[in-house]
Amino acid sequence: MRLAITHDTRYRYSPWVQTAQHVAHLQAADTPCQTVICHAMQIAPEASVQHSIDAFLNHRAYWALTHPHEGLSVRAYTEVETRSVAAxxxxxxxxxxxxxxxxxxxxxxxxxxxxxxxxxxxxxxxxxxxxxxxxxxxxxxxxxxxxxxxxxxxxxxxxxxxxxxxxxxxxxxxxxxxxxxxxxxxxxxxxxxxxxxxxxxxxxxxxxxxxxxxxxxxxxxxxxxxxxxxxxxxxxxxxxxxxxxxxxxxxxxxxxxxxxxxxxxxxxxxxxxxxxVSPLRGVLQGKGSHTLEVAVTVAALRG
Structure with missing residues (x-):
């Protein structure tokens, strides 16, 4: 089965956040039951992302925002082929x-x-x-x-x-x-x-x-x-x-x-x-409140 996953996360800050560091677990790994066909992540404000493998062999992404910003938007898109490994x-x-x-x-x-x-x-x-x-x-x-x-x-x-x-x-x-x-x-x-x-x-x-x-x-x-x-x-x-x-x-x-x-x-x-394995977490500089919106869509693809 081929599945497409879109995972949207949106934060809005009041007042603006001055700086922030974020870690994400939003990229699936190849396993005996799945193969990742493609993966892409879009971040706003734009940031330079560093990728690594954590102690549990998960894909991990890190980025820092060093300037004031009123929100954060992260969209992860993944296509995965799933299969059965055992009777x-x-x-x-x-x-x-x-x-x-x-x-x-x-x-x-x-x-x-x-x-x-x-x-x-x-x-x-x-x-x-x-x-x-x-x-x-x-x-x-x-x-x-x-x-x-x-x-x-x-x-x-x-x-x-x-x-x-x-x-x-x-x-x-x-x-x-x-x-x-x-x-x-x-x-x-x-x-x-x-x-x-x-x-x-x-x-x-x-x-x-x-x-x-x-x-x-x-x-x-x-x-x-x-x-x-x-x-x-x-x-x-x-x-x-x-x-x-x-x-x-x-x-x-x-x-x-x-x-x-x-x-x-x-x-x-x-x-x-x-x-x-939190999908997204971070450390923020600046006191205030925030709102969070998360939307996940999992769709079956033909072929």
């Missing part, structure tokens, strides 16, 4: 128990480290806490495979939690969202990551996009989509496969898949939580 039979063959994986990532002095071990520890938005472990426990019964347990937890969250736009923001703690059983995809991803880590399992946060479909008989609205977020858990027994061992889990839509939940998903960046 359901491969996922069904993943039988390593969750307890065995937990034991593999338990710290032992003098033992060689594992590059995925950093995803076991809690982070600001996805902390390790007994409340997350208690919620997850009924899905992680003794001897159950990690793959089956993680999918069961994803499905249970989909049934237990209510998607409520504007009910939370990035400052809402994951524990609060867990208690209230409501939030948006970002909250659900943080909760799922926190549940897995609280059981001693390596899990990461994934930011990206999802092709959404309008109700039957209604036209698709340009800009009606938004950035999406989901989680993934590491299955060591599949590390040598094209999926690199990662099983993606989307509790918002109860979708799961190796390396991607489906052909209609585009992965943008991965990290410990949202703080690692």
């Amino acid at each position: 359901e039979s491969l996922l069904a063959s993943a039988q390593q128990s969750w307890e065995a994986v937990r034991a593999q990532f338990r710290y032992r002095g003098g033992q060689p480290g594992d590059v995925h071990a950093g995803m076991v520890f809690g982070s600001h938005h996805a902390p390790v806490h007994a409340a997350f472990a208690r919620y997850a426990q009924s899905s992680f019964t003794p001897g159950r495979s990690l793959a089956q347990a993680a999918q069961a937890l994803t499905a249970r969250m989909h049934g237990d939690f209510h998607y409520a736009t504007a009910s939370t923001d990035i400052n809402t703690p994951a524990l609060e969202a867990l208690q209230n059983k409501r939030g948006v995809c970002q909250d659900f991803a943080h909760i799922l990551v926190a549940c897995l880590r609280s059981l001693g399992l390596p899990a990461r946060y994934v930011s990206g996009y999802l092709l959404t479909q309008p109700p039957p008989g209604q036209p698709r609205l340009v800009g009606s989509d938004a950035s999406h977020a989901w989680a993934s858990v590491f299955l060591p027994e599949l590390a040598s496969h094209a999926c690199q061992g990662w099983l993606d889990l989307d509790p918002t839509n109860d979708r799961c898949g190796l390396a991607s939940p489906g052909l209609d998903y585009v992965r943008l960046a991965v990290g410990r939580d949202f703080a690692d």
Whole structure:
């Protein structure tokens, strides 16, 4: 499937900002499930952009605005070809128990480290806490495979939690969202990551996009989509496969898949939580207020 993504961000400042430095994660990377055909970013006011790869192998862009400005506009346009890397039979063959994986990532002095071990520890938005472990426990019964347990937890969250736009923001703690059983995809991803880590399992946060479909008989609205977020858990027994061992889990839509939940998903960046992969953040000089507008359009292309 070929998808085109337009991600528009507009800030307006009052009074004007004197100087600013910005970091963006708006360029998708090639993965086992996707190939980036083209990517372009337009910034106003114009700036010289520096590109680099961060610690999680995400594309990162940096620029500085050294003169007063009343706003910032960033448009990122990307075309991506998505594909499937594995059949359901491969996922069904993943039988390593969750307890065995937990034991593999338990710290032992003098033992060689594992590059995925950093995803076991809690982070600001996805902390390790007994409340997350208690919620997850009924899905992680003794001897159950990690793959089956993680999918069961994803499905249970989909049934237990209510998607409520504007009910939370990035400052809402994951524990609060867990208690209230409501939030948006970002909250659900943080909760799922926190549940897995609280059981001693390596899990990461994934930011990206999802092709959404309008109700039957209604036209698709340009800009009606938004950035999406989901989680993934590491299955060591599949590390040598094209999926690199990662099983993606989307509790918002109860979708799961190796390396991607489906052909209609585009992965943008991965990290410990949202703080690692924020689409756009910055440091501004000048006190005042600002308004923010974000519009994301994901469209399927022919051919």
